[in-house]
Amino acid sequence: MITIERGIEMVLALASSNARPDRMPVESVPLTECMHRILREDIVADSDSPRFDKAIRDGFAVRSEDLSVIPAELRIIGESRAGQSAGDDARVTASTCCEIMTGAALPAGANAVVMVEHTERLAPTRVRILRSSHEGEGLLRQGAEAREGDCLLKSGKRIQLADIGTLASVGKAQVAVSRRPQVAILATGDELVEVRETPDASRIRNSNSYTLYAQVRDAGAEPMMLGIASDTLPDLREKIRRGLESDILLVSGGVSMGKYDHVEEIFAEFGVTVLFDQVAMKPGKPTVFGHRGETFVFGLPGNPVSTMVAFDVFVRPLILRLLKAEDVHPRILEAKLEAPAKRDAARTAVVPAVVRFESGCYKIRTAPWKGSSDLAGLSRANSLIVVPQGEGAIEAGDWAQFLPLD
Numbered sequence: 001m002i003t004i005e006r007g008i009e010m011v012l013a014l015a016s017s018n019a020r021p022d023r024m025p026v027e028s029v030p031l032t033e034c035m036h037r038i039l040r041e042d043i044v045a046d047s048d049s050p051r052f053d054k055a056i057r058d059g060f061a062v063r064s065e066d067l068s069v070i071p072a073e074l075r076i077i078g079e080s081r082a083g084q085s086a087g088d089d090a091r092v093t094a095s096t097c098c099e100i101m102t103g104a105a106l107p108a109g110a111n112a113v114v115m116v117e118h119t120e121r122l123a124p125t126r127v128r129i130l131r132s133s134h135e136g137e138g139l140l141r142q143g144a145e146a147r148e149g150d151c152l153l154k155s156g157k158r159i160q161l162a163d164i165g166t167l168a169s170v171g172k173a174q175v176a177v178s179r180r181p182q183v184a185i186l187a188t189g190d191e192l193v194e195v196r197e198t199p200d201a202s203r204i205r206n207s208n209s210y211t212l213y214a215q216v217r218d219a220g221a222e223p224m225m226l227g228i229a230s231d232t233l234p235d236l237r238e239k240i241r242r243g244l245e246s247d248i249l250l251v252s253g254g255v256s257m258g259k260y261d262h263v264e265e266i267f268a269e270f271g272v273t274v275l276f277d278q279v280a281m282k283p284g285k286p287t288v289f290g291h292r293g294e295t296f297v298f299g300l301p302g303n304p305v306s307t308m309v310a311f312d313v314f315v316r317p318l319i320l321r322l323l324k325a326e327d328v329h330p331r332i333l334e335a336k337l338e339a340p341a342k343r344d345a346a347r348t349a350v351v352p353a354v355v356r357f358e359s360g361c362y363k364i365r366t367a368p369w370k371g372s373s374d375l376a377g378l379s380r381a382n383s384l385i386v387v388p389q390g391e392g393a394i395e396a397g398d399w400a401q402f403l404p405l406d
């Protein structure tokens, strides 16, 4: 049995060594389609930003030295509007000012913008300024945000909302991102029926294929459904053979100690090299990881919560590493524990929990649930507390690590 940390290391090491450099080629996608994809080019500013000294207030462009005595009356010499370059005629000289709008270029001679709220219009060409101003107030100097040639986004970044705006601002209508790896999903079990069917008393609906499908998508890969295999060797063999043609194969169920758990046997038949098949994790102990050639293979324990957790812990980092993402590790946060959480002596436990913000801090408590098949219980939670293996408990008031579920 290996620790979770060791398991993640092994998965990532294999992803780095097993994959040819061109394993996940670059593809070009429209800007509208690139949210959450992994960027594969450095994005460089194509000009200074802003391109000119720019007003960030509506008001009057002034010489701050004219406002040493307040109120001050100034003559308005013209206006500078967004989208028009300030003409040479609009030069601000002693005791004059220029009307200006947010986003417009600062006229020559001015060194500050006074907000319109701090002025009083006396006549079409006269204004009273009610507050003093210092040089640089109400404006952004050319290049203050970025200089032409600056690197704004690095290859390997997962594209987030602000990056979409940045890409647009530097003229990237098409963006180079990693191609999505294909992930085959196979559910196993004689007791499973499809979602549209009504199970008889001895059966249940296949839910794992759908949670895995969503997780694969969310991680940035392309899911492919292989349906349900029965717990018989010929059916498993046939469907696993198909799955081995993908970049990654996920098999759920059939990896425990039961008489009809044949998945590892079929992996062996196909020559899959297994790197681990027991993890000190609760739930998720019988998680299997290996590869055949360039295909990565997982056997995920069938219990719905186990499957989801094992995916987040091991499969998601693998997908992100294949995509050449710079940040591949699960996102772990901390909150104050509201009631003690018991440790398991042998395994790190992952426990459904509710985290909420109260009195200036995040607080977390375990959610009532009935074990690793309790999907309804998991739906009432919004996070998973990570309780490291060991003796005793994490006490109320201690910091506990958790994985957000959405």
Ligand code: AMP
Pocket (backbone or CB within 6 Å): 187, 188, 189, 191, 192, 204, 205, 206, 207, 208, 209, 252, 253, 254, 255, 256, 258, 261, 300, 301, 302, 303, 304, 373
């Ligand atoms: P197994 O790992 O095959 O022993 O399955 C463990 C438990 O998970 C059993 O109660 C199965 O019925 C359940 N299970 C396995 N696969 C699925 C699935 N695709 N959807 C929902 N439950 C499943």
Ligand code: MG
Pocket (backbone or CB within 6 Å): 188, 189, 190, 253, 254, 302
């Ligand atoms: Mg089974």
